[in-house]
Amino acid sequence: MTDLKQQIIAIAKEIGISKIGFTTADNFDYLKKTLTRAQEAGTNSGFEHKNIEERVDPKLLLANAKTIIAIAVAYPNKLPQMPEKSAYKRGKFSPSSWGIDYHDILAGKMSLLAQRISELTDEFDHKAMVDTGALVDTAVARRAGIGFIGKSGLVISKEFGSYMFLGELITNLDIEPDSPVDYGCGDCERCVTFCPTDALNGDTTMNAKRCLSFQTQKTGYIDEEFRIKTKSVLYGCDICQIVCPYNKGINSEPQTSIDPELSYPELQPFIKLTNKEFKEKFGEIAGSWRGKNVLQRNAIFVLANLNDKTAIPLLEEIAANPQNAVHQEAAQWALDKLKRTSQHNRPLKKNRERGKIK
Ligand code: SF4
Ligand code: SF4
Numbered sequence: 001m002t003d004l005k006q007q008i009i010a011i012a013k014e015i016g017i018s019k020i021g022f023t024t025a026d027n028f029d030y031l032k033k034t035l036t037r038a039q040e041a042g043t044n045s046g047f048e049h050k051n052i053e054e055r056v057d058p059k060l061l062l063a064n065a066k067t068i069i070a071i072a073v074a075y076p077n078k079l080p081q082m083p084e085k086s087a088y089k090r091g092k093f094s095p096s097s098w099g100i101d102y103h104d105i106l107a108g109k110m111s112l113l114a115q116r117i118s119e120l121t122d123e124f125d126h127k128a129m130v131d132t133g134a135l136v137d138t139a140v141a142r143r144a145g146i147g148f149i150g151k152s153g154l155v156i157s158k159e160f161g162s163y164m165f166l167g168e169l170i171t172n173l174d175i176e177p178d179s180p181v182d183y184g185c186g187d188c189e190r191c192v193t194f195c196p197t198d199a200l201n202g203d204t205t206m207n208a209k210r211c212l213s214f215q216t217q218k219t220g221y222i223d224e225e226f227r228i229k230t231k232s233v234l235y236g237c238d239i240c241q242i243v244c245p246y247n248k249g250i251n252s253e254p255q256t257s258i259d260p261e262l263s264y265p266e267l268q269p270f271i272k273l274t275n276k277e278f279k280e281k282f283g284e285i286a287g288s289w290r291g292k293n294v295l296q297r298n299a300i301f302v303l304a305n306l307n308d309k310t311a312i313p314l315l316e317e318i319a320a321n322p323q324n325a326v327h328q329e330a331a332q333w334a335l336d337k338l339k340r341t342s343q344h345n346r347p348l349k350k351n352r353e354r355g356k357i358k
Helices: 002-014 028-042 051-056 102-120 139-141 190-194 224-229 267-272 273-283 294-303 308-319 324-355
Strands: 019-024 067-073 126-130 165-169 233-235
Touching: 002 019, 002 102, 002 324, 019 139, 028 051, 067 139, 102 126, 139 165, 139 267, 224 294, 224 324, 233 294, 267 294, 267 308, 273 294, 294 308, 294 324, 308 324
Parallel strands: none
Antiparallel strands: 019 067, 067 165, 126 165
């Protein structure tokens, strides 16, 4: 079915799919051991599909499965423009959470692709999956030739680096599979070295619970180590992508409009948003899915990390309010950190004034 394959590739291009690849619906049994170990050790994020058999066998998801079509949609990692200068300090959402939720963008493209394929051939069966689907996206994308899996655990292509959203269509079509790519990490270990929380194991696996991306999405209290290491980030973490040589010079076109004011919000006004205001302003962006409480808690940590003393009155107000115990504790922590920083800086300042430290 070479012809059909070429027609599908042409449609994918037409509808803005950045890269497409094809692989068989053979199982991914080799993943069973790693997935089971991660589940038992509790080093997965908990957001994954729970049934491991379904994670490794496409035929349990579509009985007559023959080919999996893997798709990648590239996203930008630089804002089209920076936000306005402001009297307030700003926090950052990481690039994968800018603009409309990528699950919606990918789901839309996959449904359009499926609809267009069904116009090409009778008896087209399929099952579409994005991110939280059963199959392991990275394993499918690797086998379908989208890219290799780096030590960061991310799929990396030469064209788009690791800045890609992945999805797949399990189909009953019989299409010639593609081969995995022939490039990889080599001796590079930059992502492992620069990961601030030592979350990466160096063999493409990770302790997802130590990843700042997980920590900034987790509800409730978070450990001090992670509060500090998030620095100015409200949601996500990109360090392992920023340091990757394959991402150097890469910046793809956005598939959705990106508002810099929402991507880098002013922290103090952000913390004061009511539920209604939050939904109206931030409801559409991908990073809002965890809700206002988690993001405002992170914003409190960021105020302390950025040493924003102008926030002390606001933090005192939150620390005095027992209605939200998590925010109250976060604000008290931030106040203590800001005070510690002042004490720590005082003699240094004095010495500078006296000319003892040049
Ligand atoms: Fe480490 Fe950040 Fe990458 Fe997570 S996203 S593995 S914390 S560098
Ligand atoms: Fe591989 Fe280096 Fe990129 Fe990590 S930073 S994924 S080791 S190429």
